[in-house]
Amino acid sequence: MIGVGKIKQYSNVLDKPLSKGKQEVSSSAFAFLFSELVQYNQTQVDNIAELERRLEDAGYAVGARVLELLCHRDKGNRRETRLLGILSFVHSTVWKVLFGKVADSLEKGTEHEDEYMISEKELLVNRFISIPKDMGTFNCGAFVAGIVRGVLDGAGFPAVVTAHFVPMEGQHRPRTTILIKFGEEVLRREARLAVPCDIIGSLFDFCVCSSEHGNFNDLVKAIIATPVDVKYTISLHPNSFDLGQDELS
Amino acid sequence: MATTACFIIVSRNDIPIYEAEVGSATKREDAAQMHQFILHAALDIVQDLAWTTSAMYLKAIDRFNDLVVSVYVTAGHILCVSDFNCVSDKKNTEKMENDIYVIFFAFSVGEVHELYIKILLNPLYLPGSRIASSHFDTKVRALARKYL
Numbered sequence: 001m002i003g004v005g006k007i008k009q010y011s012n013v014l015d016k017p018l019s020k021g022k023q024e025v026s027s028s029a030f031a032f033l034f035s036e037l038v039q040y041n042q043t044q045v046d047n048i049a050e051l052e053r054r055l056e057d058a059g060y061a062v063g064a065r066v067l068e069l070l071c072h073r074d075k076g077n078r079r080e081t082r083l084l085g086i087l088s089f090v091h092s093t094v095w096k097v098l099f100g101k102v103a104d105s106l107e108k109g110t111e112h113e114d115e116y117m118i119s120e121k122e123l124l125v126n127r128f129i130s131i132p133k134d135m136g137t138f139n140c141g142a143f144v145a146g147i148v149r150g151v152l153d154g155a156g157f158p159a160v161v162t163a164h165f166v167p168m169e170g171q172h173r174p175r176t177t178i179l180i181k182f183g184e185e186v187l188r189r190e191a192r193l194a195v196p197c198d199i200i201g202s203l204f205d206f207c208v209c210s211s212e213h214g215n216f217n218d219l220v221k222a223i224i225a226t227p228v229d230v231k232y233t234i235s236l237h238p239n240s241f242d243l244g245q246d247e248l249s
Numbered sequence: 250m251a252t253t254a255c256f257i258i259v260s261r262n263d264i265p266i267y268e269a270e271v272g273s274a275t276k277r278e279d280a281a282q283m284h285q286f287i288l289h290a291a292l293d294i295v296q297d298l299a300w301t302t303s304a305m306y307l308k309a310i311d312r313f314n315d316l317v318v319s320v321y322v323t324a325g326h327i328l329c330v331s332d333f334n335c336v337s338d339k340k341n342t343e344k345m346e347n348d349i350y351v352i353f354f355a356f357s358v359g360e361v362h363e364l365y366i367k368i369l370l371n372p373l374y375l376p377g378s379r380i381a382s383s384h385f386d387t388k389v390r391a392l393a394r395k396y397l
Contacts, residue, residue: 012384013367013368013370013371014364014367014368014382014384014385014388016367018363018366018367061372061376064325064369064376065369065370065376067324067325068323068324068325068327068365068366068369069366069369069370070324071323071324072323072324072362072363072366075324077305077362078303078304078305079299079303079304079305079322079323079324080303080324081299081300081301081302081303085303154324154325154326155324155325155326156300156326189300193300193301
């Protein structure tokens with residue numbers, strides 16, 4: 001609760017110790033503040049997409065800060081460099097700090113490789129909100145989508161994040177699904193990182209040694225294109241790899 | 250031990266948002282440009298290296314004569330880059346380099362990173378913009394005096 005207990009006044013924000021993250025805010029206070037945020041932005045726009053974009057931007061600023069703070073405070077100064085690592089960071093660590101619980105589910109999209117979904121039965125920002133009929137597909141979860149985008153973008157995983165209502169059988173209210181679609185470069189990097197670094201190192205040495213005769217570009221292309229299990233064979237049997245006689249470009 | 254160091258914080262799009270030259274040694278005339286040159290040259294190396302490890306502190310990623318560049322990469326890929334110059338005691342270089350890593354580690358991990366987070370948490374600070382706070386500058390310089 002706000003105002004409970006002694007709060008020491010600091011003249012300068014840099015003197016104040018970082019919060020331990022145990023404070024809670026009453027949900028009605030949050031609901032009032034959030035409703036003001038939505039209402040204010042509603043007066044500034046003339047269509048739904050614009051309103052969602054503004055909410056997302058507000059969330060993005062939160063996400064960018066949350067990432068930096070939590071990696072320092074809760075993760076002991078470790079960065080996330082892998083896709084699943086950062087997703088589970090969002091799903092558990094971030095959700096727990098912001099909403100007091102881990103998200104209900106984290107799934108991989110069935111149709112596309114680059115899509116992931118975080119679902120929540122009763123998202124905090126949607127708890128006290130009912131969408132008028134004339135506002136169509138508007139979803140206040142755009143704010144949370146913005147937070148997720150802020151975290152992912154900050155960590156170097158640019159993605160398009162959107163919030164959707166998904167009706168559930170036997171339930172009065174639909175659940176909210178945050179759909180994450182990663183950029184192409186993220187998946188490409190992920191495939192590259194799937195090879196253990198020492199093998200890349202030895203492959204690289206091998207390329208450099210054989211660069212007088214070998215075709216470096218072809219080898220690199222092959223490394224990126226082959227699935228993980230095949231990469232091991234390449235690295236173990238460099239001779240089996242057919243080297244071209246082209247000049248190194 | 251007389252050392253001099255240049256410490257910069259670089260935002261995600263390689264724009265320096267904070268710079269400080271610290272240390273006890275007397276400054277060379279061209280020091281400012283040289284530090285800039287060396288630190289910027291190191292940025293490319295960091296970009297690749299940062300993805301191969303989840304550690305934030307990457308020590309001695311690059312060197313130029315007697316300047317050694319170390320980097321601290323935060324979760325949001327903000328870089329704290331620093332180069333050190335040891336002028337005295339050429340004999341015991343290895344041990345001294347090790348000392349410097351420890352110093353920089355304490356310097357950036359313990360304190361400057363936390364200061365940066367405090368700046369970032371200010372809702373009026375736009376991430377990626379220049380850190381103009383004079384309090385921040387004073388604190389960083391005080392820390393540098395404490396460790397160097």
